[in-house]
Amino acid sequence: MASGLINANPVVYERKERQVRSVPTIIDEDAEELIDQQEIFDYIRDIQDPEHPYTLEELKVVTEDSIEVNDKKSHVSVTFTPTVEHCSLATTIGLCLHVKLMRSLPSRYKVDIRVAPGTHATEAAVNKQLNDKERVVAALENPNLMYMIDRCLEPAFYY
Known part of the structure; x- marks a missing residue:
């Protein structure tokens, strides 16, 4: 590995055009806004990959289809796909997703982050780390x- 990168030549996909969301004409201040799959995708699509100057969307690490939302149960699940099966940054990517959603969603939501089945050599270990509250808290104290993580969450500007 002359470049020192885990995946020196990742496949880069075209960014999906942002969908315009309709704004309700009457706003009920007492009603909570429903969170949906598209909104979650909009929160996480621009997270920068820790290894490359591309977003998780551009690398197809996250897609809109990899998100499940149960607003009634206040639960969001995101399944991500590392670009290579031996990605040493999979846990970092998962923590980026977790932190972004913690910062973006109302506190009533429980967030589960998982590696897509069969896409990572240590999938079970990564999933265990990402969904153990104590391990996540300990990691975020580092x-x-x-x-x-903050560098990956910095906004990128596209022209």
């Missing part, structure tokens, strides 16, 4: 890891 300043170096939080620096990397």
Whole structure:
């Protein structure tokens, strides 16, 4: 590996055009807005890959179809697909997704992040780390890891 990258030449896909969301004409301040699949995708699509200058959408690490939302049960599940089966940054990507959704969603939501079945060599271990509340809290106390996550969550501007 002369470049030092885990996946030196990832496949880059075209970004999906953003859909315009309709705005209700009457706003009921007491009613909570329903969260849907498209809204979750809009939150996470622009997260930067920790290894490449591309978004998770451009690398097809996340897609709109990989998101499940149960608004009545306040539950969101995101399944992501690493670009290579031995990606050492899979847990970091999962933490980026988790942090972005924690910062974006109302606190009533439970978020589950998982690696797509059969797409990572240590899938079970990564899933266990990402969905163990104590492990996630401990990871987010690491300043170096939080620096990397914050860099991945910085907004990118597309022209």
